[in-house]
Structures are given as structure tokens and as C-alpha cells.
Amino acid sequence: MITLIVALVVGAILFGIGLYGALSQTNLVMIMMGVEVILGGAMVNLVAFWRFLHPEVYSGQMFVLIVMTVMALEMAVGFGVATGRFRAKGSVEMEEAQDLKG
């Protein structure tokens, strides 16, 4: 039970740090790093749930694989958007992205 609680506490703190990072950073790449930390916290929780609550059902591990896929996709599309934005405006600062508003 202790290990489950330790893992859940680490997951919760990582979620908080990631949320702070995603909301406070002005650069697109740094915002993506915040999202990566949030997803890292989610994965810790999923693995802990699988291992300590239902190790006989492998959909827990499958879910972690899907989250890893989401992380990779977020990076790929995010960098695509960053490259497009950098080509168009010479910067990926989100405070300068007011022109994206409708």
C-alpha cells in the first residue's frame, strides 16, 4: 500500500508542476514541456493502478502505451506548428500570437 501511495503522490506533484509550467511559460516549446510533465504524472498513476490494483488486466499497460503515443504526437504536431509559426513571424512566443484570434 505504501508504494501505491508514494507513486500517487509523485504523480500528483508532477501534475501540479506541469500545470504550473504549461500556464506560466510564454514560449510554445516550454508550454509543450509542461504538458509532457503532466502526461508523465498521469503515466505514473496508470502504472501504479495497474501494478497494485489490477495486474491481471493488461488494459492498464495498454493505456500507458496510448499516453506515450499521445506524448509523441503532441511533440510532432507542436513542433510542426512551431516551425510554421517561426517561418511566418520569426518567433514562437505566445504573447505575440494575438493575431491568431479570429
Added chain:
Amino acid sequence: MVQAVFTGFFGLAAIWFAVVVFRTSSMVRSALALLFSQAAIGGMFLAMQTEFLGVLQIMMMATEMAIMAIFMVMYMMDPGGLGGMDMTHQKRASQVAGALGALAALAVAFFAGWGPIAPEVRPAEQVYGLGIEIMERSMLIFETAGVTILTAMIAATAIAIKRRGKE
């Protein structure tokens, strides 16, 4: 007990490096800190006897963060952090949101009834069980993930590609 100690050790490392990501001014250090944070999460997976996912996490994040470091140096205005630029906004609100999010998750961790703890699963059984899961019950999900990756690759390339006649 040994498992809890190792999980806690890797967990502390993951938290420490996650904090460093947003505290350091150098973008390369920031990317490396995220790499170590994600690798420590992989270490937690290994400590929790999830060998396959642990190794996969460390391998994936090592390559992903190396690529991220290159992009960060390319696109940041002050990649070395020598100019002392402040790259944050709405700091107070973000701190409050982060603290509230973490507290809510901690409250669930401590106050939810988690039920009995399951016995351990041997590594060989795990790999077999995951393989059967992917090839039987979750095959459609796995295939969908593959198609989604392909779509994202095409979309990312299409967005990033230089348009003719624009420059």
C-alpha cells in the same frame, strides 16, 4: 519496503528535475532536466516491476528530448539564458492553479479507498499478457494509434513545409 524506497527515490528525482525544467534559464539544461525527469519516471516503472514500459519510457524519452533540445535552441530567443530574459507570464495565477491541481490529486490519493493490493506479476507473464492484450482485445485501439501517428506525421510535415511563392 525496498520497492517503496526505490519508487520514492526515483519519484523525488522526477520531481526535482521537473522543477529544474522551469527554473533554469538555459534551454539545453531545461531539455536535459526534462529528459532526466522522464528517465526517472522510467526508473519508477522499473521499481514497480513494469519492466517493458520502464525500458520503453527511458528509450523513447532519450530520443524525444534530444530532438526537443535541438528545437529549443533553434526557436528560443535566448537559448543560453545569458540575457536574463523573463519567459513567464501570469506567474501567480499559474502557481495557484498548479498548487490546487496537485492538492486535489493528493486528496484523492490519500482519501480514496483503493481496496486490497494485488500480488506481483512475473516479467515473462507481463510481456506475454501485454502481447495478448495488444493482439486480441485492444487490437483496434492499437491499430487506431498507428493510423493516428501516420496522420500526425503527415499533418506536422504539411504544417511545417515551406509554401511556394510565399517567400
